[in-house]
Amino acid sequence: MFLLNNNALHRRPLDPIDAETLGTAGADTVERFLAHRDNHLATPLHAFPALAGELGLGAIHIKDEGFRLGLGSFKALGGAYAVFRLVLEEAERRLGRPVDVADLDRPDVRAVAAGMTVACATDGNHGRSVAQGAQLVGAKAAIFVHAGVSEERIAAIARYGAEIIRVDGNYDDSVRQAAEVSAEKGWTVVSDTSWPGYERIPGLVMQGYTAIVREALRQLPQPPTHVFVQAGVGGIAAAVAGHLAIVLGEARPTFIVVEPARAACVVAAARAGRVVKVAHDQPTVMAMLECYEASPVAWRVLARVADAFMTVDEDEAVAVMRRLARPAGGDPAIVSGESGGVGLAGLIRAVTDNSAALGLDGQSRVLLINTEGATDPHRYTELVGQSPADVLAGKVPVGALS
Template sequence: MFMLNPNPDYRKALDPADAETLSVAEAREVERFLGFRQGHKPTPLVSLPALARELRVGAIRIKDEGHRLGLRSFKALGGSYAVIRLVLEEAGKQLGRKVDISEVQSPEVKAVAEKITVSCATDGNHGRSVAQGAQLVGANCAIFVHSGVSDERIAAIASFGAKMIRVEGNYDDSVAEATRTAEANGWTTVSDTSWPGYERVPSLVMQGYTALMSEALREMPEPPTHAFVQAGVGGIAAAVAGHFSVLYGDKRPFLTVVDPARAACLFESAKAGRAVKVEHGEATVMAMLECYEPSLVAWRILSRAADAFMTVDEEDAISVMNRLARPTGGDPAVVAGESGGVGLAALIKVAKDENLRAAAGLTETSRIFLINTEGATDPALYEKLVGISPDQLAA
């Protein structure tokens, strides 16, 4: 399903707070902060010229977050950055002065950090990022995972020293339990989704995602004309849409938000004209996108700055994993997890349908920006779906 943005606030200016969060100045500061993490470096921007010719567009470039700092996900940016910011702010309060990122390993900051516990609910990737940030600054960390999170993903989070807490039910159930427990224990919730009265921390998480935008835009000879960005609660899509809006205003790229058909909370919100919660049904293979209620901050941005909303099916996600693993025409292979290639799956559906091409304004000169939001974060499942291990493919 494909739908142009029908909301009455479409193309209105961003809320001033959101515009500041996703500004160029803040994006530069994000990169400075993240540069203090050991091993931090830009991820590749991969060009797919053969696929572009097949889909009758000018260029396809995909930012490959499967290489992000060992976590194999763009979420290595947001949660980690938010934890660092929050700990430094608390240190500043206790020390009575502004504390810079350059002091993150100082004894004074460590003494503050070791008394802080950060926590969140996760499908896998966000929790790893929060745990990694906590490990960097020396804070304690508790991560809540629902019953659908695989043992491999749980082990990957625990490797950063986090206490793991299992919750029966789905992602939304784990969010509720994480919030309740954090309030009872005085922990700091570092969530990538927002709700009434809880917006600043998710905004910091989104702000962390601007690092990948800064990296990508520096490499592009020209800005993109179109972007297809997958969404769970909407954080990464809102970060991209909002940053484009700040940079380019009315000349920003045409941005399509992509949901799994089985968890289409943003598509349904666009249709309803307000943020809505959708019913939980059969699980989707796109596990990192299996969210049933949008982040309010993300929805506020996307209702204004997204141009279209669409859904893709289970077979689309699996097909594009295989397509990226076995490219034709000399294109490089890309290891994309179950949720990683969803933006490309949407592009393929739109590009091959003349009516949808016209609706999205796709032409033979269009320059497409995509994000491989995750690599093989569950290697065993990747091999099952693609027929080759990620290590073999990388080799």
């Protein structure tokens, strides 16, 4: 499936609230918060000249979020950041004085945090970020996990002291239950998807992701001409596309959203011109992207600043995991989880099927984001045929040279 953005809002300015959330001032705030994280480092940006030559492109760069804040995914930037912001706002209200990120370890601020419970639904990575953020500030966390979340991912969340609440059904079912239970118990929902009347906190989560774009633009030798980013509910895609549109203006790159064919809720929104729920059929191997209804806030941004929408199949996602683990021509190896390399899968498909429509040629400079490392190491090893450690160590699997 490939669809150019023919929505009436395409290339119109962002809504003022979204421009404020995803703009320069918001990104400045994110960087100020990150400076207070003990393990914050900019994630690496890798050049892939051999792959670019093979695909007939000028350059390919991949921003590798597998190293982000010890959580192995870009989600580390969103959930924890939103938790920090919400705790500080509540402390400011209760204490009656200004409170900033430097005050998070003050006893009076931690006493406020100790009385708060933050909650969310997750496919795995967002829940880890919320749980980690809660642990760091001294709040409690309740994380709702649906039937498709692997035991390894659940254990990784529980390690941060979160209460795990299991939900029958899929991600969208867990979102609903998290909202209902939290309303009953007075918990604060820190969701990465939005719904009518609930937009500010998902906006804060998206704001956290702007750090990826800001780092990448500093690391790149030239701004990209094309950006392919994968989508679940659309938050990361909207954050990247929105920030690029604000800081680069008319020079912004062509932006393509990539989804699993089995869970293409953003494509469905693009086709309908509004958020719609797609049917749940077979689960997708791209577990972190298995969402069946786009976030309205994310769609509001993408309707304006995404240029095309496309899907990839199951085998394409697994093929890029293996390709990144065993690159050709001296390109670097990257550990990419089931959902991490979906943007690359989209690029490979687009070069074959849609290069003219997207203006992909020998002058194109493409930016991709590896959104997760091996957040489920056992599943990664099953799919790739190598452990994450062996990939990073450059070990060649048995039979690969035969």
